[in-house]
Amino acid sequence: MTINESIASVRKSFRADLDSFPSDQREIELLRSKYFGRKGLFAGLYKKLAVVSNKEKPKSGQAINAFKIELQSEFEEKASLISGDNKDTDEQSLDLSLPGFPITNGSIHPLQQTLDEIKNIFKSVGFKVAYGPEIEDDYHNFEALNIPKHHPARDMQDTFFVENDVVLRTHTSNVQIHLMEEQEPPLRYIVPGRVYRNEAVSYKSYCLFHQIEGLYVDKNVSMADLKGILNYFVKRFFGEGTTMRFRPSFFPFTEPSAEVDIWDDKRGKWMEILGCGMVDPNVFDNVGYDSSIWHGYAFGMGIERMTMLKYGIDDIRLFYQNDVRFLEQF
Numbered sequence: 001m002t003i004n005e006s007i008a009s010v011r012k013s014f015r016a017d018l019d020s021f022p023s024d025q026r027e028i029e030l031l032r033s034k035y036f037g038r039k040g041l042f043a044g045l046y047k048k049l050a051v052v053s054n055k056e057k058p059k060s061g062q063a064i065n066a067f068k069i070e071l072q073s074e075f076e077e078k079a080s081l082i083s084g085d086n087k088d089t090d091e092q093s094l095d096l097s098l099p100g101f102p103i104t105n106g107s108i109h110p111l112q113q114t115l116d117e118i119k120n121i122f123k124s125v126g127f128k129v130a131y132g133p134e135i136e137d138d139y140h141n142f143e144a145l146n147i148p149k150h151h152p153a154r155d156m157q158d159t160f161f162v163e164n165d166v167v168l169r170t171h172t173s174n175v176q177i178h179l180m181e182e183q184e185p186p187l188r189y190i191v192p193g194r195v196y197r198n199e200a201v202s203y204k205s206y207c208l209f210h211q212i213e214g215l216y217v218d219k220n221v222s223m224a225d226l227k228g229i230l231n232y233f234v235k236r237f238f239g240e241g242t243t244m245r246f247r248p249s250f251f252p253f254t255e256p257s258a259e260v261d262i263w264d265d266k267r268g269k270w271m272e273i274l275g276c277g278m279v280d281p282n283v284f285d286n287v288g289y290d291s292s293i294w295h296g297y298a299f300g301m302g303i304e305r306m307t308m309l310k311y312g313i314d315d316i317r318l319f320y321q322n323d324v325r326f327l328e329q330f
């Protein structure tokens with residue numbers, strides 16, 4: 001057989017194999033080596049070059065090469081069609097009775113849950129909800145609240161300054177001033193919001209946190225009303241059996257002032273939960289309320305702190321890391 005006859009016979013057998021191309025990967029591999037393998041038909045063709053005359057050799061070599069390239073590309077095209085088909089078969093053989101991947105639900109952030117809970121308690125006894133600016137001027141954050149220039153709360157270390165006389169509010173008490181500037185008494189509000197302090201970040205303090213401010217102004221408001229409302233609130237939030245105490249304290253914008261502690265059985269000690277007091281007459285003067293007619297109380301509590309005490313969380317930073325392992329527990 002001449003080289004050309006051999007090529008023709010390989011072509012014939014290749015046509016036949018292509019017509020009955022296997023669908024099984026293993027058989028495709030077998031077919032591939034039948035033609036292109038080390039002992040395949042093409043290897044046989046190249047061997048035949050040995051008996052071809054030197055004159056004919058280059059021409060015959062080129063003919064085999066071109067033929068091989070042609071068949072290879074046809075073969076690969078067919079093979080890739082088949083393996084594409086196989087993918088389809090894989091999909092069709094999906095077992096629909098297998099259990100699916102679990103879909104995890106998001107949950108409401110623990111701080112938001114606490115905030116909602118506190119809001120609902122105060123709303124149920126007649127408080128409205130108000131909001132105020134986080135970027136605040138010196139006057140509303142400090143001066144109008146009777147916090148003089150030299151007060152430690154104004155220290156560069158505690159306050160983030162946006163520019164001279166403009167700060168990120170250090171508490172929600174700034175909204176007391178806005179509310180009283182905008183409205184005539186009586187008024188009764190709670191004010192949730194974000195506050196900022198330039199403190200070293202640790203397990204107990206973060207550069208931002210949340211507070212809820214309370215403000216009630218009316219005629220004949222007394223310290224007894226303040227104690228009554230906070231007592232009611234603490235029992236509803238922490239549970240009926242909670243023991244609390246008022247401890248004398250100082251805030252420039254309330255007089256007298258107190259801090260409220262609750263007894264923590266697990267830690268075996270009193271834990272402070274909020275600051276409060278009777279609105280200082282100087283504050284009423286600043287907003288143009290007649291302090292001989294109007295009296296009021298105010299309080300402010302940290303939402304992180306309330307959440308930590310209620311659920312026994314010991315690191316404030318957990319609220320800000322968005323670690324699902326923490327969040328999914330709520």
Ligand code: PHE
Pocket residue numbers: 170171172173213251254275276277298299300301
């Ligand atoms: N603003 C005070 C604080 O951030 C809390 C407070 C509010 C105290 C209202 C008294 C009255 O610590």
